[in-house]
Amino acid sequence: MSNFPWKFLNSSQALRMEKVCWPYFDPEFENLTERIHGPSCQVCIDNESCEDCTVVKVDSVNKQGLLLQVVQALTDMNLHISKSYISSDAGWFMDVFHVTDEHGSKLTDQNVIDHIQQAIGSMKDSAGSSRSQVQNGAEAAEATAAGSDTSTEHTAIELTGTDRPGLFSEISAALTDLGCNVVEAHAWSHNERLACVALISDESTDSRIDDPGRLATIEDHLSTVLAATTNSSGANEEQGVKTAGLPGGGDGATPTTTNVERRLHQLMLAGRDFDGPPGNSSLSSSPYSTEGEEEGKKTVVTIERCDEKGYSVVTVETRDRPKLMFDTVCTLTDMQYVIFHASISSHxxxxxxxxxxxxxxxxxxxxxxxxxxxxxxxEAAIERRVCEGVRLELCANNRVGLLSDITRVLREYGLAVVRADVETQGEKAVNAFYVRDIYGNEVDMELVESLKREMESLALEVKNETHRPGSPERPQNRLSFGDMLKSQLERFSQNFIPIK
Incomplete structure (x- = not known):
């Protein structure tokens, strides 16, 4: 710590410094650092140093939450971080990321490179001071939402509660009954807890819903749906429905994927999914490791002390996958921990x-x-995103009630939705679901094969990912599944409009 100005301290100052384990900083030091290095983030994109990846270097005056913002920006562009070196002591943030695109290649598109520099370079002023008062993660997200909610075209709604087979289908049906069109929805299920964030609009006007009375009715109706799950542990006391805004994107207008995913992490954390299913006291027999589905693969988290510098050293060993660094950095940040140094690598x-x-x-x-x-x-943050099982992808003409009809069909076939990503792109609804057998068995792919041969209509793909629970989200064993869905949708919905 030789790069900051020392002062002679009186006994009370020295005692406070020893108690907090923080080096003393001159109040003018941060301004001095900024005058020396410049007021803005410096972003360098290097395609020459490494043969198999692009190196992104970021230098900036350090602010609490800046690391998470940088990781969010890279994750939003579907970039995979294979290595990273982080140092943010003495008020200055220095970070190096080794990244590749979703195909595992270096970044060659100049538009992508320019977007990285612009997105990260504009972050410095938006992060709070590292020594200022820091809000709770969920409260911070809600505070950000308050400023961006009025600029969005849709109403955001958050749900959290004890999960059960068919719950996501019931939520979708309830929204349809309430005259709501689901424009976008993201749901995670983990340890029998469900968290869902949805953007909805009025069915008749296709605009946001602002009427307090109607919003109260929506919240009350969905609360009733969630409250249907009861157990001896009293888990339904943690049920919750709230109409709220979401943190906006880079321009504060539209929620980005990572904003929503961070909120899902926060909702799961608040719902204590890390304690395991209701009635269990822990995630596993050992609090220090979680066994994976595949033999020999497990997640191991350990914590040690670095007495010399007053740090706690957290190490994570697990299967590599997309967005892994985002999930861990997001969780540490929302639990109110500051990351001073870090080293990330994958092999x-x-x-x-x-x-x-x-x-x-x-x-x-x-x-x-x-x-x-x-x-x-x-451990819970790493597990939430990993969904072994069958992934269904569907693209269809969007209409009110489509999501309700699709999830009802899945439920009729004994499939439980454990993760959902629903988006609207123009006139099309693009849906992705991870499903499991409602009784815990493997999904019968022979049934899928027999149904897919009946006819070809809906643009639905099936990807069996059971054998790679922690693998990157890439296509595996593609099959056509349109026959079953079309025939069942026609049975359960007279309003279904098939794609020609």
Missing amino acids: GDSAFQEYYIRHVDGYALNTESEKKRVIKCL
Whole structure:
């Protein structure tokens, strides 16, 4: 720590510094650093240093939350981070990312390179000061939403509660009955907890819903749907429905994918999915590791102390996959931990992450209970996105009630939705679902094969990913599944309009 100005301290100042484990900074030091290095983020895109990846270098005056913003920007562009080196001590943020596109190639499109520089270069002023008061992660998202909600064209609604087979289908049907069109929806299910964020509009006007009375009716109706799940653990006390805004994109107008995914992480964290299914006291028999589906593969999280610098060192070893760094950095940030240094690397399908952290109050993790909680929360954050099973992708002409009809068909066939990503692109509805057998068995692909031969109509693809629970989300074993869906939709919905 030789790069910041030292001062002689009186005894009370020295005692406070020792207690908080923070080096003393001159109040003018941050301004001095900014005068020396310049007020804006410096972003360098290097395509020459490495043969198989593009190197993104970021230098900036450090602000709390800046690292997560940078990772969010890279994740929004579907870039895979294979390595990263982070240092943010002494008020200056220096970071190096080794990235590739979704095909595993270097970045050659100048438009993409320019977008990275513009997106990251404009972030410095939007992040809060590293030594300012920091809000709770969920509260911060809601505060951001308050400023962006009025600029969106749709009403955002958040739901969280105890999951059960068919719950997502019931939610979709309830919204249709309430005259709501689902423009976009994202849902995660983990450890028998469900979190869902949806953008809805009025069925008749296709505009946002602002009437307080109608919003109250929507919340009350959906709360009734969620409350149908009851158990001895009292988990339904944690049910919740709220109409709210979402953090906007780079221009504050449209929620980005990572904004929504961060909110899903926050909702799951608030719902304590890291404690395991209702009635279980932990995620696994050992609080320090989670066994994977595939033999020999597991997620291991450990925490040690670095007494010399007053850090806690968090290490994560797991299967590599897209958005892994976003999930871990997002969780640590929303749990109010500051990442001072980090090293991220991946080899083959294995990933290793090391974070040097302190709580925002300046303390390292001192108690075993706090360490175990952080470990379980990181394990849960890694598990939430991993969905083994069958992935269904559907593109159809959009209409009110389409999502309700599709999910009803899946439920009729004994399939439970464990993750959903529903979007509207122009006149088309683009839906992706991860489904499992409602009784916990493997999905019968022979049934799928027999049904797909009856006719060809809907643009639906099936990808069986059961054998790679942690693999990147790339096509596997594509099959046509349109026959079953078309025939069943015609049975259950007279308003169904097939694609010609």
